[in-house]
Amino acid sequence: MTISKILVSTVLLGALSVFAPLTHAKTCELSIEGNDAMQFNKQTLEVAADCTEVTLTLTHVGKLPAAAMGHNWVLTETSAFQAVAAAGTSAGLPNNYVPKDDQRVIAHTKIIGGGETTSVTFSTSQLKKGGDYTFFCSFPGHWSVMKGKLIFG
Numbered sequence: 001m002t003i004s005k006i007l008v009s010t011v012l013l014g015a016l017s018v019f020a021p022l023t024h025a026k027t028c029e030l031s032i033e034g035n036d037a038m039q040f041n042k043q044t045l046e047v048a049a050d051c052t053e054v055t056l057t058l059t060h061v062g063k064l065p066a067a068a069m070g071h072n073w074v075l076t077e078t079s080a081f082q083a084v085a086a087a088g089t090s091a092g093l094p095n096n097y098v099p100k101d102d103q104r105v106i107a108h109t110k111i112i113g114g115g116e117t118t119s120v121t122f123s124t125s126q127l128k129k130g131g132d133y134t135f136f137c138s139f140p141g142h143w144s145v146m147k148g149k150l151i152f153g
């Protein structure tokens with residue numbers, strides 16, 4: 001970040017704190033692992049109600065390359081997840097198996113291979129407390145087993 005961007009951010013934060021003194025930004029950290037056996041190590045991820053942002057870190061603890069056993073982390077409403085997974089297969093690896101500019105995608109990482117780590121930060125303003133959200137890997141064939149629920153609130 002350049003000095004001028006930091007200064008602008010500082011000024012903006014200062015202005016926000018004057019106009020909205022009760023609003024506190026809180027970034028919450030989530031982590032999950034994928035492996036060479038096509039598995040995530042968690043079936044549930046929980047985000048506390050006071051988190052304003054979430055940073056999700058995905059680590060591929062296997063050894064296989066992305067072309068053979070790639071993993072990503074995609075979040076949608078549960079009602080949309082199968083359709084988004086199918087659209088992701090059509091989108092292909094150059095698009096990280098995620099449909100471009102699709103409003104149903106709340107957040108996603110890129111596809112990574114064994115030994116790699118990636119992360120994504122997103123605002124919880126897109127989430128409703130108590131909503132039904134599914135995270136999954138959209139690599140073709142993975143989403144039927146590599147999936148779980150994200151709970152907010």
Ligand SMILES: [Cu+2]
Pocket residue numbers: 034038069070071072137138139142146
């Ligand atoms: Cu996968």
